[in-house]
């Protein structure tokens with residue numbers, strides 16, 4: 001069964017409400033998503049492996065903990081994933097980045113791949129797939145399937161919003177992939193949009209509508 005981690009911190013919920021409002025400008029929407037991504041990064045990286053290194057404070061030597069950010073890969077599902085990526089990278093600047101380009105066929109709502117570029121040695125890395133909306137689940141399922149072909153150590157999915165249908169679909173295809181989300185909305189409509197949702201995340205991030 002997928003773990004579903006609902007990130008219900010008041011700061012996350014407050015910013016999400018501001019983003020949902022249809023009056024939010026492109027500029028505010030993008031800034032809020034960036035801030036939310038930073039906050040969500042804390043939660044999704046909570047169990048990251050650490051190692052001890054020896055350092056010297058002004059007073060004495062000590063062993064202190066560090067993460068190996070380079071072992072982490074953020075995989076952004078184009079194009080809306082780009083809206084989450086920057087915030088995540090500002091918290092883990094050493095992380096590597098992969099991109100997967102998928103568009104939704106408007107008739108069938110299935111995911112069609114047009115781009116795929118990942119860092120080397122994926123078998124040594126932990127992957128966090130980012131996409132603001134887990135709606136039908138088709139894009140996330142396809143992205144995880146492709147990433148799994150490279151045999152990474154682990155895969156997690158971070159989204160801003162999801163719905164019961166999206167969780168069920170990802171769970172069925174990839175029960176081993178935990179989901180981190182700021183909200184589980186009521187339902188999916190016939191066009192594959194989440195209700196009440198926040199509209200088309202890509203259009204709202206890039207101001208294309």
Ligand code: URA
Nearest residue numbers: 135193194199200201
């Ligand atoms: N993608 C979006 O951008 N919004 C939705 O509601 C569903 C999928």
